[in-house]
Amino acid sequence: MTKIADTSGQDVVREAPRRSYWKLIVSASVLVVLIAVTLPIVNRWAKAEVSVPQDRLRIATVVQGDLVRDLSIQGRVIAAISPTLYSPAEGTVTYHVDAGDEVTLGQLLVSIDSPELQSRLEQEQASLDSAAVALERQHIQTRKAKLETQRDIDMAKVTYVAAEREKRRADDAWAAQAVSQIDYEKAQDDLETARLIYDHAVADAELEADTQVFELQTRELEVNRQQALVADLQRQVDALNILSPVNGLVGNRELDQKNQVARNQAVLSVVDLSAFEVEIAIPETYADDLAIGMAAEINYSGQTYAAQLISISPEIRDNQVVGNVRFTDGMPPALRQNQRLTTRVILDQKNNVLSVNRGQFLESGGGRIAYVVRDGIATRTTIETGVTSLSSVEILSGLTAGDQIIVSNIEPFGNAETVRITN
Structure with a gap:
C-alpha cells in the first residue's frame, strides 16, 4: 500500500518571541505626554465661543520703542508772496507785460491814463x-x-x-x-x-x-x-505807472488792454518764485493738537524736505482747518504753484513706549478691548490706549511686549471671551 506524501517535512519548529516590555513603556509615556499637551488646547478649543478663519484676520505684535504721532496730508503749493496790484485812480489801463512773463523788481507792468x-x-x-x-x-x-x-x-x-x-x-x-x-x-x-x-x-x-x-x-x-x-x-x-514789487512771474491780467478801470480795482497779480509755501487742510479732529512751530516734512520727487508749520487759521470751514507750512532748509527746484505735495506734520513723539499697529479694533472695541492670540485661541483682554498716529497706537496697560493681538475688526466676535482661529 503506497503512503501519500504530506508537507510535514517542510515544517520548521520556531521558538515563540519574548515580549519587549520597554517599548510598551516608552510608547505609553509618549502617549501620556501628547495627551497632557493637547488636552488643554482641546479644552480651550472646545470652550471657544466663536470660530473665525485666520485669513479673515489681521494680527500684529506689540512692540516697545519710539512712537511718533504724525499727520499726513496732501498740500497745495502756494506763493508766500503773491501781491495783487490795484489801480490808484480811475482811467484807461495799458498793460506792458503778458501773463506768465518774467519780471524784475521795479519793472513797469501797467500804466493808467487818468x-x-x-x-x-x-x-x-x-x-x-x-x-x-x-x-x-x-x-x-x-x-x-x-x-x-x-x-x-x-x-x-x-x-x-x-x-x-x-x-x-x-x-x-x-x-x-x-x-x-x-x-x-x-x-x-x-x-x-x-x-x-x-x-x-x-x-x-x-x-x-x-x-x-x-x-x-x-x-x-x-x-x-x-x-x-x-x-x-x-x-x-x-503811482499810475505800476511797477513790479518782486522778482517773479506775472499772474493773471484782470482786464483787457485799454479797458476802463475804476479806482482800487485789481489789474494784475505777481508771483514771487523765490518763496513758496504749502497750504494744508487739516481735519477738524486734529485742530486742538496743532501749534505754530511744529516740525513737518514735505515729500517731493522721492526726497524729504524739512519744513515748519507757520500759521493756522482761527476758523473751521468744511470740517477742516487751513494751515501753511514753510520750507526751513531750502526749497526743492522747479516747484509750481498749485502743485500737490504730501506733507507730514509731526504732532508728538514718545520714547520707549508700548505700541501696536493701528487697525479697526480701535473703533470696534472703543480702544478698550483687544483679543490676544495664543496657540490659535484669541482671548478677550481689557486694555487702555494712549495717543495714536497714522500707523500705530500707544498701549498704556493690558498688554506686554511680544503679545500678538487681532487688529482687524472685532465686531463679529460680539462679547465672546475666546475665539478659535482656524486654518
Missing part, C-alpha cells in the same frame, strides 16, 4: 506857483515896511534932537533973562512932543516888524500846504 488826476495836479501846481509868488511879494513888503518904520524912527529922532537943542538954548536964554516965560515953556513942550513922537515911532516899528513876521509865516505856511498837496498829487500820478 486825465482827471493829471488836470488836478496841474491846477494845484499853478496854485503853488501863485503862493510862491505871494511869498516873495511878502518878503519885499516886509523889507519895505522895515525901511518905512526905520525912516519914521530916524525922522522922529532928528526932530527930538532938534527939540533938545532948542531946549538948551531956551535954558541959557532963560538964565540970562533974554526970553519970555511963554517962549521958554513952549521950548519945553516942543521937547516933550518930540520925545513922545520918537518913542511911538520906535514902538510902531517893533509892532510892524511883528506884523510882517506873522504875515510872512502865513505865506510860508500857505506855500508849504500847497507843496504838500502837489507832492501828494504827484505821488498819485507817479
Whole structure:
C-alpha cells in the first residue's frame, strides 16, 4: 500500500518571541505626554465661543520703542508772496507785460491814463506857483515896511534932537533973562512932543516888524500846504505807472488792454518764485493738537524736505482747518504753484513706549478691548490706549511686549471671551 506524501517535512519548529516590555513603556509615556499637551488646547478649543478663519484676520505684535504721532496730508503749493496790484485812480489801463512773463523788481507792468488826476495836479501846481509868488511879494513888503518904520524912527529922532537943542538954548536964554516965560515953556513942550513922537515911532516899528513876521509865516505856511498837496498829487500820478514789487512771474491780467478801470480795482497779480509755501487742510479732529512751530516734512520727487508749520487759521470751514507750512532748509527746484505735495506734520513723539499697529479694533472695541492670540485661541483682554498716529497706537496697560493681538475688526466676535482661529 503506497503512503501519500504530506508537507510535514517542510515544517520548521520556531521558538515563540519574548515580549519587549520597554517599548510598551516608552510608547505609553509618549502617549501620556501628547495627551497632557493637547488636552488643554482641546479644552480651550472646545470652550471657544466663536470660530473665525485666520485669513479673515489681521494680527500684529506689540512692540516697545519710539512712537511718533504724525499727520499726513496732501498740500497745495502756494506763493508766500503773491501781491495783487490795484489801480490808484480811475482811467484807461495799458498793460506792458503778458501773463506768465518774467519780471524784475521795479519793472513797469501797467500804466493808467487818468486825465482827471493829471488836470488836478496841474491846477494845484499853478496854485503853488501863485503862493510862491505871494511869498516873495511878502518878503519885499516886509523889507519895505522895515525901511518905512526905520525912516519914521530916524525922522522922529532928528526932530527930538532938534527939540533938545532948542531946549538948551531956551535954558541959557532963560538964565540970562533974554526970553519970555511963554517962549521958554513952549521950548519945553516942543521937547516933550518930540520925545513922545520918537518913542511911538520906535514902538510902531517893533509892532510892524511883528506884523510882517506873522504875515510872512502865513505865506510860508500857505506855500508849504500847497507843496504838500502837489507832492501828494504827484505821488498819485507817479503811482499810475505800476511797477513790479518782486522778482517773479506775472499772474493773471484782470482786464483787457485799454479797458476802463475804476479806482482800487485789481489789474494784475505777481508771483514771487523765490518763496513758496504749502497750504494744508487739516481735519477738524486734529485742530486742538496743532501749534505754530511744529516740525513737518514735505515729500517731493522721492526726497524729504524739512519744513515748519507757520500759521493756522482761527476758523473751521468744511470740517477742516487751513494751515501753511514753510520750507526751513531750502526749497526743492522747479516747484509750481498749485502743485500737490504730501506733507507730514509731526504732532508728538514718545520714547520707549508700548505700541501696536493701528487697525479697526480701535473703533470696534472703543480702544478698550483687544483679543490676544495664543496657540490659535484669541482671548478677550481689557486694555487702555494712549495717543495714536497714522500707523500705530500707544498701549498704556493690558498688554506686554511680544503679545500678538487681532487688529482687524472685532465686531463679529460680539462679547465672546475666546475665539478659535482656524486654518
